[in-house]
Amino acid sequence: MDEIIQRILKNYPEPKLELNFNNPFELLVALILSARCTDKRTNIITEKLFKIYPTAKEMANAEFDDLNNLISSCSMHNTKAKNLIALSKALCEKHNCEVPDSFENLVKLPGVGAKTANILLAFGFGKPAVGVDTHVARVAYRIGLSENKKPEIVEDAIKQTVNKENRVAFFSGLILHGRHICKAKKPLCDKCFLNDICPRRID
Ligand code: SF4
Known part of the structure; x- marks a missing residue:
């Protein structure tokens, strides 16, 4: 799991949303x-x-x-x-x-x-909160980080395994990964940087 987390942070190093806002x-x-x-x-x-x-x-x-x-x-x-x-x-x-x-x-x-x-x-x-949307829940489950996709369980799992400094980058990275690579219907495992170590819990 440490390796999975490090790769996610390496590929999504900065906290990022795709929404535009100024305040x-x-x-x-x-x-x-x-x-x-x-x-x-x-x-x-x-x-x-x-x-x-x-x-x-x-x-x-x-x-x-x-x-x-x-x-x-x-x-x-x-x-x-x-x-x-x-x-x-x-x-x-x-x-x-x-x-x-x-x-x-x-x-x-x-x-x-x-x-x-x-x-x-x-x-x-700028607080170390963890927002769990459908992408975060799905990807956290597929990579084996969370036992199920319930938002409160996923949030706890991320808080227990990712340090405060990296939490926002991590969960926003999962949003981007879920949208663009680990898609709900057809995950693009062949293009995924976790391909060799992901347990791929796809249901
Ligand atoms: S290897 Fe497949 S299931 Fe695992 S995170 Fe990547 S796209 Fe998702």
């Missing part, structure tokens, strides 16, 4: 929009969205129809528009229009679950 608020909005929507499409939407609603204060006062129209190419846009306005209102009412930097406060916000909260803590605030 925790933008990242939070982008993460909510990216659920069941590609990062590429999310980036197209947010480029315009952030010019009109750059902070929680502006978004809290958005008209539902205006915001909904701007994000209409995204799946579940009605729910997301509703959540983004409610979320921005909650930020302004409870956190002075800023994004809080604690897991407990983040998961109380509308539309924010554990995965979003942890990715936000890691990339918005």
Whole structure:
């Protein structure tokens, strides 16, 4: 497992997301929009969205129809528009229009679950949090790092085996590896740098 972890860190040395953002608020909005929507499409939407609603204060006062129209190419846009306005209102009412930097406060916000909260803590605030999405869970299981694909089990397994300094690079590396190499339906094992040592627990 040490060798597997080292190779992943060698191939994905820097923490990296494929979403565009400049601050925790933008990242939070982008993460909510990216659920069941590609990062590429999310980036197209947010480029315009952030010019009109750059902070929680502006978004809290958005008209539902205006915001909904701007994000209409995204799946579940009605729910997301509703959540983004409610979320921005909650930020302004409870956190002075800023994004809080604690897991407990983040998961109380509308539309924010554990995965979003942890990715936000890691990339918005530089904390050694571990965000577990479908790619992280799948790859962690296939390489034999986690006993199953349950997010809380995967998170614990990563925390127990990867040191704090490397956790964010590691889990974001698993996201990229899952998207581009260890794909859900047809993993590209022939092109994978773990090909000779991976237990390949594919089900
Ligand atoms: S060898 Fe195959 S199963 Fe293992 S991580 Fe690489 S692509 Fe995934």
